[in-house]
Amino acid sequence: MSSGEELGLSRVLVDGRRDELLRQWRRYRGELERARVPSKLEMVGPFDVEDQGDNRVKVTAHVRPIWWGSPTSMAGTEHAWRFETRRSASGWRVWEADLPTWCGVQVRADSCR
Numbered sequence: 540m541s542s543g544e545e546l547g548l549s550r551v552l553v554d555g556r557r558d559e560l561l562r563q564w565r566r567y568r569g570e571l572e573r574a575r576v577p578s579k580l581e582m583v584g585p586f587d588v589e590d591q592g593d594n595r596v597k598v599t600a601h602v603r604p605i606w607w608g609s610p611t612s613m614a615g616t617e618h619a620w621r622f623e624t625r626r627s628a629s630g631w632r633v634w635e636a637d638l639p640t641w642c643g644v645q646v647r648a649d650s651c652r
Contacts, residue, residue, distance in 0.1 A: 545564070548564060551633055553627070554627075556635075560633065563636060570641035578607040579605045580604055581602065587600075591623075595625050595634070596626075597623055598623075599621050600620050601617040601618070601619055604646065618644060618645055619639070
């Protein structure tokens with residue numbers, strides 16, 4: 540997701556919500572760019588998967604940003620990224636994304652221009 544490439548992302552979104560979720564991601568991506576896009580968004584630990592019934596699953600991933608540079612690298616604090624997924628005829632797709640605010644939560648507010 541840190542690459543900014545939307546084609547792969549759009550393939551995992553529920554068709555009826557694709558435009559809305561892509562707009563959400565573009566806004567989030569804008570926040571990343573204001574604060575210097577990390578080299579990598581790293582998952583810390585396993586996914587937490589909670590079955591909601593009716594072909595719905597809530598997935599929580601703990602994510603932290605990492606910036607590579609020389610001579611040092613830096614890792615941010617992990618925060619929970621939550622997704623609701625739903626099963627369709629073509630497989631599991633993201634229905635909703637609840638991501639922590641980038642500027643002020645995932646990274647310090649003063650790091651955003």
